[in-house]
Amino acid sequence: MILMIGGAAQGKLAYTLGHYQLTSSDVAYDFESAGSKAVFYGLHQAVRALLSAGGDPSAAMExxxxxxxxxxxxxxxxxxxxxxxxxxxxxxxxxxGRLCCTLAAQADQVVRIFCGLPMVLKGGG
Amino acid sequence: MLTLVVGGSASGKSSFAESLMVSGDSERRIYLATMLLRDEECEKRALHHREMRRDKAFETLECPRALERANIPPRSSVLLEDLSNLAANEFFGDEDSAGAAGRIMSGILRLEQLSEALVIVSNELFLDGMEYDRETLDYLMCLSALNRAVAARADLVYEVICGIPILWKESAS
Known part of the structure; x- marks a missing residue:
């Protein structure tokens, strides 16, 4: 698993699709479809949606x-x-925040995107 | 030579950006000031920044809007401070807000041509997880698009944290 983080509107999705040569059809926006797509975009929004529905985001992520x-x-x-x-x-x-810490600990690589630029925080190469 | 310096408020980004300018050897150092001096608080902030620059031999040029018409003398290095202010003045000003990013970007391209070195300071406003109203959100999108566009062109990109510059990009040339 690879974790891409960064502030809002920093170009995270554009960088990911470009870097891994993927298209918008490879992108999941909720926990269910994250099981079968290459990219899960907007984890923070999926967490919000699941919490408001009374679900457990970390179990869903797992x-x-x-x-x-x-x-x-x-x-x-x-x-x-x-x-x-x-x-x-x-x-x-x-x-x-806590889910990101858990994911970062498990991840093979953690990349932070800033103004469209990548910085590898963990697992270089 | 284009440099982008981004940081949160009171992160030390201005001092760092100014130090980049002082190390250059251009004939003139132009400070493009973008704040609209609307009230006493603005005047105070401007005065504080002017005081900070006093020993660094900057000429201050007020440019709260219409960057594309800024009058830059030849053989000068230019410090634009800052992009978030300029974007706000353009976005919330009299001209159409949808064209704000385009107008500013063409101003930046022109400045790049005219100056020997250009340093642009911008703000980190994207980490607070807040949900804003449509208009504020559109302004944030305008600013982030500008930050990304400048970063893509820049030779050097720094993020400043507690006065410490973190180098995000250094072009090979």
Whole structure:
């Protein structure tokens, strides 16, 4: 598994599709289809959707990775602002951040995208 | 020679960008100031930045909008500070907001031609996980598109954290 992180609108998806020569048909946007596509885009949004439906994002992520161990996961970094007053927002940021830490620990490679540029944080080559 | 310097607020990005300018050997150093001086707080900030630049022999040129018409003397190095301000002034100004990024980008291309060295300072506004209203979101998309477009052209790209520059790109040339 490869984890791609970065702030919002940094060009993460464009970089990933270009770098791995994939197209938009290779991209999943939810945990279910992440089991069968090359790229899982917008993990932070999928976490939000699943939390609001009462689901467990880390269990869902684990299931997807069991089916698809070579998945490329793309997630926004969302923890760089003032802690929100709204508990739902707090829970979402917490869940997203913790899940990214877990994924980064498991990942073969972690890449951070900044202004469209990649920096390998773990697992070079 | 094009350099992009990006950082959060009060990250030390300005001082770092200025230090890049001082090491060059152009005849003149032009500081393109982008802040609209609307009130006392703005004036104070501008004064603080002007004070910081005093010993570095910069000529200050106010350019809150219409970068494509900025009047740059020949053989000068230019520091544009900053892209997020300029983008906000263009985006929320009188001209159409959809064309803001295009207008600024053509201004940047022109500056690249006219100057010996161009350093552009921009802001990190993309890590807070906030959901903004449509207009703010569109502004953020405008700024991030500019950041990416400048980064793609730049010879050097730095992210500044606590005054420490992290080199993201160094072109081979």
């Amino acid at each position: 299931r997807a990775l069991l089916q698809n161990p070579g998945l490329i996961v793309i997630c926004d970094e969302v923890g760089g602002g003032v802690v929100p007053i709204d508990p739902v927002q707090r829970e979402w940021r917490e869940a997203t």
